[in-house]
Amino acid sequence: MCDAAVRQFRPGGLLMAGTALKGRIEHFRREYLDTPTGRAHYSKAVSEEKEVQSIYASLVGKRNDGTDITDEVLKQLLPHANTSGNRQRGARTSTWPCITKDIRMWFEGARWKKPSEWPDAARWLLDVANAGAAGHWSEWVALAQKPIQRGFACGFITPIVHCLSPNLPVINSKVVKTYAAVAAELGLDSEISPALVEYPENQKKITELVAGLQSYGIKDLREFDIYCHWNIDRRLGGSDAGEDQKESRTMRKPATPPQQPQAAATPASAEIDTICKELQEAQSDTQNPKRFETAVAAALKALGCDAEHIGGSGDADVFVDAPLGEDRFSFVVDAKTCQAGGTKASINYQPLKKHQELHEADFVIVVAASFAGGNTMQFAEESSIGLLTTETLVALVRHHATVGLSLYELKEILAKPGLIDPQLELKRKAADDRQTVLRGVLSTFDLHQRQDESSAGLTAQAVYWLLRGQGHNFTEDQVVQAVALLANPILGILESRGDGYVLALPAQRVTSRFEFLLNALSAQHQKATSQV
Numbered sequence: 001m002c003d004a005a006v007r008q009f010r011p012g013g014l015l016m017a018g019t020a021l022k023g024r025i026e027h028f029r030r031e032y033l034d035t036p037t038g039r040a041h042y043s044k045a046v047s048e049e050k051e052v053q054s055i056y057a058s059l060v061g062k063r064n065d066g067t068d069i070t071d072e073v074l075k076q077l078l079p080h081a082n083t084s085g086n087r088q089r090g091a092r093t094s095t096w097p098c099i100t101k102d103i104r105m106w107f108e109g110a111r112w113k114k115p116s117e118w119p120d121a122a123r124w125l126l127d128v129a130n131a132g133a134a135g136h137w138s139e140w141v142a143l144a145q146k147p148i149q150r151g152f153a154c155g156f157i158t159p160i161v162h163c164l165s166p167n168l169p170v171i172n173s174k175v176v177k178t179y180a181a182v183a184a185e186l187g188l189d190s191e192i193s194p195a196l197v198e199y200p201e202n203q204k205k206i207t208e209l210v211a212g213l214q215s216y217g218i219k220d221l222r223e224f225d226i227y228c229h230w231n232i233d234r235r236l237g238g239s240d241a242g243e244d245q246k247e248s249r250t251m252r253k254p255a256t257p258p259q260q261p262q263a264a265a266t267p268a269s270a271e272i273d274t275i276c277k278e279l280q281e282a283q284s285d286t287q288n289p290k291r292f293e294t295a296v297a298a299a300l301k302a303l304g305c306d307a308e309h310i311g312g313s314g315d316a317d318v319f320v321d322a323p324l325g326e327d328r329f330s331f332v333v334d335a336k337t338c339q340a341g342g343t344k345a346s347i348n349y350q351p352l353k354k355h356q357e358l359h360e361a362d363f364v365i366v367v368a369a370s371f372a373g374g375n376t377m378q379f380a381e382e383s384s385i386g387l388l389t390t391e392t393l394v395a396l397v398r399h400h401a402t403v404g405l406s407l408y409e410l411k412e413i414l415a416k417p418g419l420i421d422p423q424l425e426l427k428r429k430a431a432d433d434r435q436t437v438l439r440g441v442l443s444t445f446d447l448h449q450r451q452d453e454s455s456a457g458l459t460a461q462a463v464y465w466l467l468r469g470q471g472h473n474f475t476e477d478q479v480v481q482a483v484a485l486l487a488n489p490i491l492g493i494l495e496s497r498g499d500g501y502v503l504a505l506p507a508q509r510v511t512s513r514f515e516f517l518l519n520a521l522s523a524q525h526q527k528a529t530s531q532v
Contacts, residue, residue: 112151457500
């Protein structure tokens with residue numbers, strides 16, 4: 001660290017802006033680190049160091065004996081999230097997780113690896129971990145530039161390196177984001193990157209920053225790592241460090257509690273109109289590409305995602321995280337402006353795949369007014385990159401505001417390579433069908449009870465056959481699902497009687513019950529949003 005930077009850390013030095021940071025670190029110690037949960041986190045990190053050292057030594061021995069170590073490296077050496085899928089696969093879960101799914105399927109789907117390349121990748125992982133732990137940085141840089149490296153950024157490798165050599169820091173999305181915020185708070189013009197080839201320089205920056213943070217209450221590298229974890233994770237009491245540094249080059253939004261598949265309450269109609277109008281106007285503002293990037297981020301937020309505008313040279317325009325618990329997914333977006341009436345062609349896809357790799361994202365999409373055919377489409381499909389027109393994005397936003405799209409549906413739409421066609425007309429018709437079934441079921445209960453007051457109730461199967469007799473072509477599953485919804489105690493529209501159900505309130509008041517619950521949910525959503 002330069003002399004000027006060191007002086008800024010000294011009490012009474014050049015900057016007094018660190019007061020807020022010191023208070024935040026004190027809060028971190030009091031509310032997390034010095035609690036049973038924080039002490040357990042610290043202890044787990046220490047235990048993982050010993051665990052990885054043992055696994056690594058065993059793997060080196062097996063490789064020297066000529067044993068195939070591919071599966072064991074992928075499952076036991078790499079850092080996995082503690083998900084049911086990973087546990088079922090026998091993967092080692094880590095304090096620094098970055099793998100939430102089957103890594104073979106993930107990397108092969110992203111075109112980072114071919115099935116035949118995994119043995120070489122496993123050997124490369126052992127070699128790069130050894131180079132890092134030993135501090136052989138010229139060897140590290142050479143390994144980081146080999147083609148077999150594709151897909152592996154710092155978040156995959158540095159947890160291993162740290163465990164083998166605890167004086168070296170982990171660099172993952174939480175560390176990148178927290179470093180940017182802390183450096184800005186202290187007035188330091190400095191940032192770090194998750195690029196593997198830049199780790200030798202970046203690990204020095206972190207070590208120097210941590211040394212300067214001792215007077216602020218961070219004792220060592222391990223405490224700084226835990227601070228980064230807490231700082232980004234709202235579930236632990238921290239918050240997104242990037243909220244005050246919106247223009248910082250960052251990685252991903254903070255992890256959020258698992259949500260229901262249906263996205264959160266959609267914005268009001270006027271807000272949707274504003275978002276769509278800005279998308280349509282900004283797409284041709286070639287003098288201000290940042291405007292279109294911001295508009296795309298706003299549209300993706302309206303679809304229920306955590307969308308973060310990043311921009312700047314050498315990074316993705318937008319990073320998007322879809323909070324679905326163990327099924328969460330992420331993608332990077334490149335927003336391309338072009339002249340009004342123009343078509344986007346000659347897209348360089350290679351940097352986009354690099355952005356995907358650096359952000360550990362599941363897929364990449366490019367947004368533009370329109371795309372040329374021929375090679376543009378072919379190369380997109382070969383590179384596993386999606387092409388989304390502005391018109392289609394507008395249609396998605398409007399469809400979500402009226403009919404609703406679950407995050408699972410959104411992934412199914414956006415994760416396909418080539419030109420993206422969401423087939424929204426079919427989805428709208430399916431939604432209309434569900435509404436028609438619901439009205440038919442309600443009408444059947446209402447009519448039946450008016451004709452036969454002594455009825456003990458109708459089963460879903462009885463309703464299905466009554467509707468068939470009226471000429472309706474609903475499937476039995478559709479009817480069963482509609483009855484189950486109306487019979488849910490939260491709604492209380494149908495009540496159990498004998499083997500079936502009866503209508504518990506006048507049919508004309510059913511809409512009022514739905515509106516009451518919708519208003520309650522909307523008020524709760526607005527309250528939660530205002531507190532974030």
